[in-house]
Amino acid sequence: MKPHHVQQQRQLATEMDQYERSAEFVDVMLAPVWTALDPVLAEALRGASGPVVDVGAGGGHGTQVIARAMPQTEIFAVEPSPGLRAVLLARVNEDPDLRDRVTVLPSDLLRAALPPRLGTLVAMNVIGHFDPTERRTIWQLLAERLLPGGRAVLNLQPPAEPIAVPHTRFSELRIGRRRYEGWGRAEPAGPEQVTWHMTYRVFQDEEPAEEVEVEYAWWVLGHDGLKAELAEHGLHVRPTGPADLGLRRISRSPE
Ligand SMILES: C[S@@+](CC[C@H](N)C(=O)[O-])C[C@H]1O[C@@H](n2cnc3c(N)ncnc32)[C@H](O)[C@@H]1O
Structure with missing residues (x-):
């Protein structure tokens, strides 16, 4: 008989992998995004303290930063x-420094076994996965567990309202003989949500070789909404870095 938490983990892994079919493409397609995010996140973390939680670390581009x-x-x-975690674990394992100080938690944030006090929480390219109730649980967690001087850093991604986003190519890269394209379009799905329809196209020697379509729910959030939610928990927010990257720095006291 396995301990309860081990069984529960197995169940969660099968229920929750929204990235099961796209994991193969997501990490490589996020690489150019991270070229821009890297220095901005690094600057937003200047002077921050640990321990750090990287929420929805994906394949670990942000973890490295x-x-x-x-x-x-x-x-x-x-x-x-599990798909993205495999990339993450391999990336961490290949770097002796990361291997020494990064713990990979195979869990939803709200069920993760986190340290009782946190210096920093980073949530990049992920906040739209949490519904309004879950977001409030995160703000509560920050209010309760952030160490004095602690901070959270996240990015807000458009759209901030539930509006349609036309079919757009957001990423393209070549690996060997294959060229990979990532496309996305969004449509409104209620007062606070859009559905993203993602298409990953692969060409070999410029001939179509593979196409994967996935969709996922995304809860929209703009600066004012975020500010109002955080205020309910005594937290403050301010933009940081270039406006188009959407980074926000959250703290207990106004900065
Ligand atoms: C678009 S990816 C971003 C990955 C990474 N942060 C990056 O920017 O490269 C979103 C990530 O959030 C994770 N995620 C979704 N729901 C989550 C939740 N409830 N708790 C923690 N992570 C979650 C997904 O599995 C995925 O890895």
Whole structure:
């Protein structure tokens, strides 16, 4: 008989992998995004303390940035998708420094076994996965567990309202003979939600070779909405870095 939490983990893994079919493409397609995010997140983390939680760490692009920006700090990289977690674990394992101080937690953030006090929480390209109730649980967690001077850093991604976003190519890269394209379009799905329809196209020697379509729910959130939610928990927010990257820095006291 396995302990209860082990069984529960197995159940969660099968229920929750929204990235099961796209994991193969998501990490490589996020690489160019991270070229832009890297220095901005690093700057937003200047002077921050540990331990750090990397929420929805994906394949670990952000985890690497955090580790470089915050040497010697312990990092908890929370990643529920087995597909993306495989990329993350391999990336962490290949770097002796990351291997020493990054713990990969195979869990949803709200069920993760986090340290009782947190220096920093980073949530990049992920906040739209949490519905309004779940977001409030995160703000509550920050209010209760952030150490004095602690902070959270996240990015808000458009759309901030439930509006349609036309079919757009957001990523393209070549690996060997194959060229990969990532396309997305969104449609409104209620007062606070859109559905993203993603298409990943693969060409070999310029001939179509593979096409994968996935969709996922995304809860929209703009600056004013975020500010109002945080205020309910005594938290403050301010933009940081170039406006088009949407980064926000959250703290207990106004900065
Ligand atoms: C678009 S990816 C971003 C990955 C990474 N942060 C990056 O920017 O490269 C969103 C990630 O959030 C994760 N995720 C979704 N729901 C989550 C939840 N409830 N708790 C923690 N992570 C979650 C997904 O599995 C996925 O890895």
